Amino acid sequence: xKTLKLAVAFxxxxxxxxxxxxxxxxxxSSTSESTxxxxxxxxxxxATDDIQAALRAGDVGVYLVCERxxxxxxxxxxGEDELPAIAGLFxxxxxxxxxxxxxxxxxxxxxxxxxxxxxxxxxxxYQLTVLHRFAGPDWNGIAVCCCASEEDLRHRFYNSxxxxxxxxxxxxxxxxxxxxxxxxxxxxxxxxxxxxxRPGFSKDHFV
Numbered sequence: 027x028k029t030l031k032l033a034v035a036f037x038x039x040x041x042x043x044x045x046x047x048x049x050x051x052x053x054x055s056s057t058s059e060s061t062x063x064x065x066x067x068x069x070x071x072x073a074t075d076d077i078q079a080a081l082r083a084g085d086v087g088v089y090l091v092c093e094r095x096x097x098x099x100x101x102x103x104x105g106e107d108e109l110p111a112i113a114g115l116f117x118x119x120x121x122x123x124x125x126x127x128x129x130x131x132x133x134x135x136x137x138x139x140x141x142x143x144x145x146x147x148x149x150x151x152y153q154l155t156v157l158h159r160f161a162g163p164d165w166n167g168i169a170v171c172c173c174a175s176e177e178d179l180r181h182r183f184y185n186s187x188x189x190x191x192x193x194x195x196x197x198x199x200x201x202x203x204x205x206x207x208x209x210x211x212x213x214x215x216x217x218x219x220x221x222x223x224r225p226g227f228s229k230d231h232f233v
Contacts, residue, residue: 035066035086042068045083054212065207087162097151110172119205132200144189
């Protein structure tokens with residue numbers, strides 16, 4: 027399944043939580059106590075009708091993305107108890123030799139099946155392919171690879187050393203591994219504004 031969404035990246039977890047409370051989607055928050063070394067501290071993936079608010083809040087970057095669901099259900103359909111326990115977020119810069127379009131096709135058609143074969147502990151898998159960059163680093167996509175525990179993500183992400191080598195070789199084919207930032211390990215939380223309790227709201231609006 028493919029869905030258009032907004033991806034908003036933050037350097038500050040508190041700012042990310044404040045923004046997420048005004049939108050509708052899933053916030054991935056870094057588990058690291060210090061996020062200065064990370065490309066972002068949090069990533070919101072969801073819907074909004076206010077791009078300007080996203081641009082004001084997302085100090086790292088704001089992107090229009092297509093969420094490709096490759097394992098489990100789309101993020102917007104997951105209940106609170108169905109959200110990923112832990113996620114690895116991999117921002118990707120396309121290989122200059124392939125270009126953005128060809129790199130994305132390889133990521134979708136060649137790498138995704140390989141990842142599903144080798145990352146056997148994954149519980150959820152999404153590719154956020156960037157369709158438009160409003161602001162921020164020139165990333166071409168963000169992989170969201172989820173596991174049942176941080177132990178699985180850190181130490182059992184590959185089914186074998188051979189599998190790890192195959193993934194590494196394939197990634198180096200479509201991505202610029204020197205320009206692509208390091209992985210962010212994050213927890214997931216759903217946000218859905220309670221519009222029924224907002225001042226001035228009336229259920230008659232829907233009658």
